[in-house]
Amino acid sequence: MTPAVSSSPPDTKLETAMTITRRTALSGLAIGLTLAGLGRPAFAAEDVTLEVLYNLPGFTKFHQPLADEFMKNNPGIKINFLAPAPGYNEGQQQVLRAAVTGNLPDVYFSGYNLTAELVHTLLPRQQITDLGPFIEAEGGKTFLDKNYSPKMAALGQIDGKQYGLPVNASSPIIYINSELVTKAGGDPDNMPKTFPGLIELAAKIHALDPKIAGMGYDINGWPDDWLWQALIFEQGGTLVDPATKTVAFDNEIGLNALKMTRQFVTEGGQTLLDWDQSRQQFGAGLTGFIFSTPAHVQTIEGLVGERFELKTATFPLDNAEKGGVPTGGNSAVILTQDKARQDAAWKYLKWVTGPEAQNTIVRITGYLPTNQLATGPDFLEPYYAEHPNVKTASLQADRSMPWAGYPGGDSVRIWRTQRDIIGTVMRGEVTPEEGLKQIVEQTNALMK
Numbered sequence: 001m002t003p004a005v006s007s008s009p010p011d012t013k014l015e016t017a018m019t020i021t022r023r024t025a026l027s028g029l030a031i032g033l034t035l036a037g038l039g040r041p042a043f044a045a046e047d048v049t050l051e052v053l054y055n056l057p058g059f060t061k062f063h064q065p066l067a068d069e070f071m072k073n074n075p076g077i078k079i080n081f082l083a084p085a086p087g088y089n090e091g092q093q094q095v096l097r098a099a100v101t102g103n104l105p106d107v108y109f110s111g112y113n114l115t116a117e118l119v120h121t122l123l124p125r126q127q128i129t130d131l132g133p134f135i136e137a138e139g140g141k142t143f144l145d146k147n148y149s150p151k152m153a154a155l156g157q158i159d160g161k162q163y164g165l166p167v168n169a170s171s172p173i174i175y176i177n178s179e180l181v182t183k184a185g186g187d188p189d190n191m192p193k194t195f196p197g198l199i200e201l202a203a204k205i206h207a208l209d210p211k212i213a214g215m216g217y218d219i220n221g222w223p224d225d226w227l228w229q230a231l232i233f234e235q236g237g238t239l240v241d242p243a244t245k246t247v248a249f250d251n252e253i254g255l256n257a258l259k260m261t262r263q264f265v266t267e268g269g270q271t272l273l274d275w276d277q278s279r280q281q282f283g284a285g286l287t288g289f290i291f292s293t294p295a296h297v298q299t300i301e302g303l304v305g306e307r308f309e310l311k312t313a314t315f316p317l318d319n320a321e322k323g324g325v326p327t328g329g330n331s332a333v334i335l336t337q338d339k340a341r342q343d344a345a346w347k348y349l350k351w352v353t354g355p356e357a358q359n360t361i362v363r364i365t366g367y368l369p370t371n372q373l374a375t376g377p378d379f380l381e382p383y384y385a386e387h388p389n390v391k392t393a394s395l396q397a398d399r400s401m402p403w404a405g406y407p408g409g410d411s412v413r414i415w416r417t418q419r420d421i422i423g424t425v426m427r428g429e430v431t432p433e434e435g436l437k438q439i440v441e442q443t444n445a446l447m448k
Contacts, residue, residue, distance in 0.1 A: 048344040049078040054109040055091040055330065057084045059168075062364045070351045077344045087223065088114060088330070089412045095335075099127050106336035107345050109167060112155050112329060113224070113403040113411060119158040122335070129334040131162045134346045147353070147371050151400045155370075156331035164331025165353040166370035168361065170293045171315060171325040171400060172230050173392050174198075175300055178309040180205050180212065180288045191289075191313040195234075195260055198289075198316055199268050205288035206269030214269040216282060216290035219261060220423045221274030225415040227291065228422065229326040229404060231257035234315065236322030239404040245447060250440045258425050258432035258439075265426050272426060279303065291315070293328065294393035297366035301389070312392040317399070324401035329367065355379055368393045368400075408447040417442050 054063055060081075067079040085091030088111030098104045099122055110118050122128040135143055144153050148166065156164030178188040184204035192198045202214025219227040229239060237253035240246070249257070264270040273281065275292065282290045283303025292300070297312070304310045317323035332352060334345045351357055358374035361367060363383060374380050375394065384391035405411045418439050425435035 047076045047078060048340055049080050050106045050336075050341060050344055050348060051080055051082060052107045052109075052348075053082045053085065053091065053095070053105040055085045055088050055111065057086070059365075060084065062361050066352055066357050066360060069357075070348060073351075074344075074347060077347065079348065089224070092118065092412075096121060099125060104335045106334070106338075106341050107348060108333050108335055109330040110164060110333050111403075112327060112331065113226075113405045115156070115164060115331060115333070116158050116405050116407075117411065118333070119163050126337065127335060128163060129337070129342060129345075131156075131165070131334070131346075131349075134342075135162060138350075147355075147373060149372055149397065151327075151398065152370050152372070155327055155329075155400070155402055156333075164333040165349050166329070166331045167352055168329035168365065169368040169370050169397075169400065170295055170328045171368065171393060171396055172227060172291050173294050173315060173396075174289050174291055174313040175282060175296075176289045176311040176313060177282065177285060177287065178311050180208070180285075180308075183208055184288065188309075188311045188313075192316065193320075194316050194318045196318075199260070199263050202264070202268030202270075202288055210269075211286065212269070213271045213281065213287040214267075214289075215264060216270055216273070216278040216287050217261070217264050218273065218275040218278045218290070218292075220272055220419065220426050221278075222419070223275075224328075225411075225418060226293075226326055226328050226403065228257070228415070228418060230291075230315065231260060233326055233401050234317050234319065234323045236319035240406060240447075245407050246444050247440045250436070254436050254440070255432055258422070258435050261422055261426050262428065262432060266428075270426075272423070283307070294366045294368065294390065297387075297389050310389065312389045314392060314396045315399075324399045325396055326403040327368075327400040328403050329370075359383075362390070366390050366393065368397055406443070406447055410446050414443055414446045417446065 063081065067081065071077065071079055082105055085094050092111065092114045095104065095108055095118065104127060119128055152166050152169065153162065155166045155169065156162055174191060176188045176191065181188045181201065184201060186201045192201055198215065206212060206214035217227065232239060232249050232253060235253045235256065238248045241248040265272065271281065278290055279292065279296065279300060280303065281287050283300060285307050301310060315325045332349045334342055334349065336342055336345060353371055355371045355373035358369040358371045359379040362369050362374065362380055369375055369380060384394070406414050421435050421438045424430040425432055
């Protein structure tokens with residue numbers, strides 16, 4: 001923070017003379033030190049300290065070492081992390097509150113599904129930075145194409161402009177109990193590529209023992225709508241009609257998604273648990289396969305231990321041509337409007353999304369690398385050869401679709417409302433038809 005400077009003139013000629021004398025002496029000392037060969041002037045511009053906010057305290061395990069390495073290579077820039085927000089939703093609310101008080105962090109790691117709301121709120125107040133000029137200075141499209149695939153770059157684009165660079169990326173994958181799948185007549189190395197095939201396999205696993213759940217798709221207890229969007233996107237659907245700003249899955253795609261959530265229970269033998277309980281049950285060998293984030297690879301490997309052979313597979317696509325998977329995670333955005341801080345922040349963004357940093361992040365988290373150079377022989381290629389369960393997520397990078405948000409700035413409340421309705425469908429309290437009607441009506445009302 002810049003110290004306050006009095007705007008009042010000196011009260012006396014003596015004070016004026018003393019001020020001039022001090023300035024002259026200090027300037028002379030600075031010049032003398034420079035001429036003496038002691039490097040940059042002692043009174044050069046101050047180093048830059050960036051206030052940085054990220055979400056999820058567990059991410060400290062890669063943020064801090066990457067910041068330490070960055071500061072080592074950029075001694076004029078200091079990274080000062082604010083206390084991480086508990087999750088993306090909480091971080092979003094914290095930043096929006098800070099925008100009102102004018103106390104925004106310089107850099108923020110924004111959840112993909114909330115970035116549009118962030119931009120649309122902060123841009124009219126001139127509190128978020130368009131990265132276009134920085135990218136142009138690096139070579140423009142050549143720079144982007146070299147480092148980020150078009151679908152990865154798009155994760156940080158809002159209204160055709162690049163506001164963020166992708167840092168973390170995750171799309172749902174399947175975790176497989178090879179032993180149970182094999183006993184049920186399936187092939188853990190060649191899992192069904194569509195949901196009907198997976199539900200059929202889950203039914204066979206459940207038939208082996210009624211205490212064993214054939215599958216776990218824990219949408220009913222998931223903290224955000226990632227798994228719901230996955231059911232829409234894999235069929236080739238979309239979340240919101242951009243023309244009408246209303247729900248775009250008020251059709252066979254939305255109905256089929258809800259029908260499948262009920263089939264997961266009635267045919268696949270799913271037990272309705274929250275995602276952490278479901279993960280524990282899978283680790284105990286009591287579920288055939290579950291759907292989760294690649295960030296859980298190391299945790300699930302620890303839960304499974306030597307109990308059975310764990311394998312992973314890509315997410316199914318019922319529409320192989322148009323289908324895709326929502327990409328969770330975050331992009332780094334620059335909120336400061338100070339030129340020196342912006343320049344420093346841009347260096348930090350390039351580093352944390354560069355191949356060296358991505359190599360570190362993927363090894364720690366299991367996420368997809370957002371920089372395509374990171375998959376090369378100098379970085380992740382040998383690691384993937386030794387850890388095929390981690391590599392799975394990278395195999396569906398070309399299916400990545402932006403994790404969408406809802407217009408109106410109420411995405412968090414919308415999902416909580418949708419999740420409650422989906423739960424009633426899964427429990428059989430409401431038909432899929434009635435459930436879709438409720439979701440559509442309440443989502444459209446909340447968007448208004």
